[in-house]
Amino acid sequence: MTQRTMTMTTSDLSATNKLEDVQGDNSSFRxxxxxxxxxxxxxxxxxxxxxxxxxxxTVTGLIxxxxxxxxxxxxxxxxxxxxxxxxxxxxxxLLNGSDIYDPSEDPAMIRLKVGMVFQKPNxxxxxxxxxxxxxxxxxxxxxRDNHDDIVEQCLTRAGLWKEVKDRLDASGGSLSGGQQQxxxxxxxxxxxxxxxxxxxPCSALDPGSTLRIEETIKELAEKITVxxxxxxxxxxxxxxxxCAFFLTDGGPGYLVEADSTRKMFTNPSDPRTADYVQGKFG
Amino acid sequence: MTTVETPTPRExxxxxxxxxxxxxxxxxAGALTSLLLLGLIASFLIFRSAxxxxxxxxxxxxxxxxxSDGFREVGDESRADxxxxxxxxxxxxxxVVATIAMLFAIPLSIGGALYIEFYAPRSIYRILVAMxxxxxxxxxxxFGLWGIEIFTSFGVRWATFLNDRLGFIPIxxxxxxxxxxxxxxxxxxxxxxxxxxxxxxxxxxxxxxxRDLIDTCYALxxxxxxxxxxxxxxxxxxxxIAGAMLGLGRALGETVAIYLMLNLVFTYSYxxxxxxxxxxxxxxxxxxxxxxxxxxxxxxxxGLVLFVITLIVNMIASNIVQRTTPRA
Ligand SMILES: Nc1ncnc2c1ncn2[C@@H]1O[C@H](COP(=O)(O)OP(=O)(O)OP(=O)(O)O)[C@@H](O)[C@H]1O
Ligand SMILES: [Mg+2]
Numbered sequence: 001m002t003q004r005t006m007t008m009t010t011s012d013l014s015a016t017n018k019l020e021d022v023q024g025d026n027s028s029f030r031x032x033x034x035x036x037x038x039x040x041x042x043x044x045x046x047x048x049x050x051x052x053x054x055x056x057x058t059v060t061g062l063i064x065x066x067x068x069x070x071x072x073x074x075x076x077x078x079x080x081x082x083x084x085x086x087x088x089x090x091x092x093x094l095l096n097g098s099d100i101y102d103p104s105e106d107p108a109m110i111r112l113k114v115g116m117v118f119q120k121p122n123x124x125x126x127x128x129x130x131x132x133x134x135x136x137x138x139x140x141x142x143x144r145d146n147h148d149d150i151v152e153q154c155l156t157r158a159g160l161w162k163e164v165k166d167r168l169d170a171s172g173g174s175l176s177g178g179q180q181q182x183x184x185x186x187x188x189x190x191x192x193x194x195x196x197x198x199x200x201p202c203s204a205l206d207p208g209s210t211l212r213i214e215e216t217i218k219e220l221a222e223k224i225t226v227x228x229x230x231x232x233x234x235x236x237x238x239x240x241x242x243c244a245f246f247l248t249d250g251g252p253g254y255l256v257e258a259d260s261t262r263k264m265f266t267n268p269s270d271p272r273t274a275d276y277v278q279g280k281f282g
Numbered sequence: 283m284t285t286v287e288t289p290t291p292r293e294x295x296x297x298x299x300x301x302x303x304x305x306x307x308x309x310x311a312g313a314l315t316s317l318l319l320l321g322l323i324a325s326f327l328i329f330r331s332a333x334x335x336x337x338x339x340x341x342x343x344x345x346x347x348x349x350s351d352g353f354r355e356v357g358d359e360s361r362a363d364x365x366x367x368x369x370x371x372x373x374x375x376x377x378v379v380a381t382i383a384m385l386f387a388i389p390l391s392i393g394g395a396l397y398i399e400f401y402a403p404r405s406i407y408r409i410l411v412a413m414x415x416x417x418x419x420x421x422x423x424x425f426g427l428w429g430i431e432i433f434t435s436f437g438v439r440w441a442t443f444l445n446d447r448l449g450f451i452p453i454x455x456x457x458x459x460x461x462x463x464x465x466x467x468x469x470x471x472x473x474x475x476x477x478x479x480x481x482x483x484x485x486x487x488x489x490x491x492x493r494d495l496i497d498t499c500y501a502l503x504x505x506x507x508x509x510x511x512x513x514x515x516x517x518x519x520x521x522x523i524a525g526a527m528l529g530l531g532r533a534l535g536e537t538v539a540i541y542l543m544l545n546l547v548f549t550y551s552y553x554x555x556x557x558x559x560x561x562x563x564x565x566x567x568x569x570x571x572x573x574x575x576x577x578x579x580x581x582x583x584x585g586l587v588l589f590v591i592t593l594i595v596n597m598i599a600s601n602i603v604q605r606t607t608p609r610a
Contacts, residue, residue, distance in 0.1 A: 080497060085404055112503030122494045126516035139504030139512060184498075191503055 030096055031056040031225055032077060032114070032195050037091035038252070039072045039081060046072050048252035049091070052244055054195070059217060059226040061236035061261065064246030065281065069253025070229045073246070074197050077227065078114035079107045095194070112140055115193035119200045121180035123172030123187070129155075130168040132183055136191040150190055158186035159216045178209020185216060196220060198228040202235065214239045233277055237265050245273045324589070331583030333576075334367060342583060344370045346548050348569075350577045367580035369562060371548050373587065375465065376561035379540065380533040382469025382554060387476040387533075388526055394477070395484035395522075396510060414485065417478035422532065425478075426539030429471035437467035441555050453554055460557035468543045468559065472536055476529035483525025487518040520603040527599040531592055540564035562588045 032054040039047035047069040054060050062070045075081045076089055079100060092099045100110045123132045133151045137144050144150060151168065155161040160182040164175070172183055181201060188196055198217075202210040210232075217226055217239050230236050236243055243265075244258035257270045268274050275281055298306065334342060345368025398410045441461035448454040461467060491514045499509035546560035546568060566581050573581060 078501065080501060083497070083500065108500075108503050108505055111501050116498075116501035118494055118498065118501075120494060122492070122498055124495065124498075124513060124516075127512075135499075135512060136502035136504070139499055139502050139508040187498075187502070 028097060029053065029055075029094075031058075032227070033094040034073075034077070035092045035094065037073070037076055037093060038089060039069065039076055040088040041084065042086040045252040047076075048254045050246075050255045051091075052255065052258055054225050054227055054242075056194075056225055057221055057223065058241045059221045059228065059239055060242040060244060060258075061240035062227065062229045062244050062246065063231075063233070063236050063276070064253070064256075065248075065276070066231075067253070068246040068248040070246055071199055072253070074116075074199055074227060074229055077195070077197055078111050078116055080111070080116065082107070108140065112136075112191050113193055114195040114197060115188040115191065116197045116199070117181070117184050117188055117201050120204055121177055121184055123175070123180050123183050125171070125173050127172055128169045129164050129172050129175070129183060132172045133186050133190050135187055140191055142191065154186040154189040155183075157189055157216070157219065158182045159212055159219075160186060176209070178205045178212060181205060181209065181213060182216065185213070185220075189220075193224060195225040195227065198226065200229050200231065203231065210235070233265075233279065236277075237261055245270075245276060247272060247276075324586075327582055327586040327589060331579055331586050334580045334583040338367060338580075342368050342580075343373065343587065344368065346370050346550060348548050348565075348580075350569075350574055363576065365574075365576055365580075367577065367583075369565065369584050369587065371550050372546075372560050372562045372565045372584070373591070374550060374552075375544075375559045376534055376563070376588070376591070378552070378554060379465050379469050379472060379544075379559065379561055380530060382466060383472035383476055383533040384526065384530055386470060386473035387480055387529055390473070390477050391480035391484050391525070391529075392515075392522065394481045395488050396514070398481075398485050399488045400506060400510060400514075411485070414478060414482050418482040420478070422475050422536060423538050425475045426471060426536070426542065429474040429539060430542060432474070433467050433470045434462045437470040438462050440470075441466050445555050453552055455553055456556045457553070458557060461555060463543060463545055463557040463559075464555045465544065465559040466554045468540055469554070471539045471543065472533045475536065475539065476533050479532065480522075480525045480529040483528065484518065484522045487521030487525070488514055490521075491517045519606055523599055523603050523606070527596055530595060530599075534561075534592055534595070535563050535588065536561070537563040537567045541567050562591075 034050055034052050036049045036051050037047065038045070038049060050073060052060075062074065064070055072081065077093060081087050081089060089101070092101060094100070095110070095113060099105070100114075123129075124135055127135060130151050133154050134147055136142075137147075137150070152161060152165075155164060160179060163179060164170075164183075167174075172180065175183060181204075185196075185201075202213055205213070214235060217228065220226055221241075228236075228239065240261045242258060243261045245256045245264065245268075246253050247256045248254070257264070257268060257273055259268065264273060265277050268277070338345070345366070347366045347368055349364070349366045351363050351365040394414075398407065398414065402410055438461040441464055442459075444454050444466070445456055445459075445461070449456070456464075495513045495517070496509045499513055504512070540559075540561050541564040544559040544561075544564065545557055546565055547558035549558065551558045562584050566584055569577065569581055
């Protein structure tokens with residue numbers, strides 16, 4: 001189903017990837033990298049020629065107005081895109097140098113390495129807090145025997161341990177929205193991903209929970225790569241090391257520019273980026 | 283310092299708009315009508331069967347004899363009416379056949395529903411759904427006749443096999459080999475009758491699983507089967523049970539298929555491969571045509587028993603549903 005027509009569009013050229021300059025182009029790049037990826041929904045060309053690098057142990061914020069293809073892009077990074085009937089893609093996505101769309105790759109193994117947290121907190125309703133954290137280990141048939149340690153470790157890293165350590169056997173649905181989202185983060189961490197994708201993880205939460213999760217994200221970045229979609233410019237500037245700005249002119253979404261967050265917010269190369277981060281449109 | 287008086291709670295009045303009031307009236311009337319109908323059915327059954335219950339008491343339910351003293355002329359007072367009515371074996375038969383049917387129907391329905399919803403190629407999905415919903419609406423008579431055709435060959439082979447291999451277990455032993463008329467084969471026919479409706483409900487329920495939760499399973503490195511087991515099936519459990527109850531209601535009340543297949547025998551029999559059996563509904567159909575007044579009262583009493591059994595089964599089911607529904 002991979003429609004690998006390696007077409008180059010003008011957006012490839014305009015969006016010369018600044019992260020490459022930052023990192024230098026070495027062939028043994030560690031982290032996640034996309035090369036000229038495109039996405040289609042049936043005939044609808046949703047995303048065109050995005051090349052980006054996400055270095056290990058960094059946080060990258062994906063920003064841009066609604067409908068510019070951020071969710072589509074992020075779902076390409078762990079092969080969730082292909083669950084949508086008639087969805088197609090082109091280009092390649094490399095994890096530590098190897099193409100995750102290679103026919104020899106098992107998509108389930110890819111998703112184990114590239115985890116995902118969704119917009120709406122969605123703990124499994126029929127499971128307890130503890131079972132929720134361990135759900136991935138069971139689903140992926142991972143052999144682990146220190147379940148108690150895993151539960152404590154993951155909940156601690158997600159910043160939830162202190163609040164729930166006395167009620168691990170309560171239903172996941174009995175937590176507040178912000179707690180539920182941190183539980184979902186803990187659940188993703190239990191399978192030890194190298195990359196964690198987060199699609200607007202705080203959009204359903206109050207400011208307090210949001211800050212709590214941002215702290216969590218920063219701590220996570222000491223060990224793993226985080227890619228986060230957000231509509232909140234302050235959040236992007238607070239939490240991310242790099243930012244990538246997407247846009248659509250009615251056609252397919254494309255990457256306008258990507259750079260260090262400081263540069264994107266103070267002195268971006270493209271005037272549209274400046275307008276967007278200052279809230280002039282979007 | 284002033285003390286604060288505890289205020290009395292204020293009364294809250296609700297003013298319904300005109301449209302609201304009219305709609306409220308309509309739905310209330312609808313609900314009351316169905317309750318009224320149920321009440322009328324129940325009181326009719328109770329009223330007409332009172333005589334039977336007074337005469338035979340608990341023996342009507344536990345006894346094993348059905349004898350209508352039909353030779354006595356109407357109004358002939360020269361000798362007593364020796365009729366005896368009781369339906370113990372028919373109650374057991376109803377439950378046995380329905381249980382066999384559900385044992386086949388539930389796994390088949392769950393499997394079928396999961397296949398259609400998660401494994402069938404997209405190109406035939408719509409056709410399958412349409413066919414299934416259509417099958418659920420086919421009258422049971424037609425299904426029953428078809429099932430009898432099919433299962434008097436298939437079912438008999440299975441029954442023979444069971445008897446050969448497991449005949450040493452009491453319920454699989456037989457006295458006379460006439461598998462075509464055994465509760466086991468009748469259960470198979472009922473299963474084929476029940477499967478469309480339970481599958482249809484199960485598929486509908488499974489299709490409502492939040493996409494988000496399924497996606498999460500995949501995002502955790504799970505397989506499709508993993509997602510089905512940890513999210514789809516728990517999410518759909520209560521709905522599937524409700525669907526199974528619809529099916530069970532159908533199986534308990536099924537008349538024609540059983541009427542055509544089983545020899546009604548008024549002895550308790552748990553040998554499901556033996557050619558004895560029957561159920562309450564088919565017995566009513568069989569006897570109604572030439573029944574005396576007294577016998578009709580007994581038949582109506584049988585109907586009441588079936589009615590109560592169905593109610594009890596439904597109550598147990600809704601209890602299970604409530605206990606197994608996860609708190610959101
Ligand atoms: N399942 C789908 N089927 C068809 N088209 C889709 C589907 N999902 C997204 N699209 C289209 O792809 C384009 C990009 O959508 P996407 O959801 O990636 O935007 P987004 O940047 O995440 O927007 P938002 O900020 O509102 O979440 C849109 O034009 C949208 O209509
Ligand atoms: Mg989105």
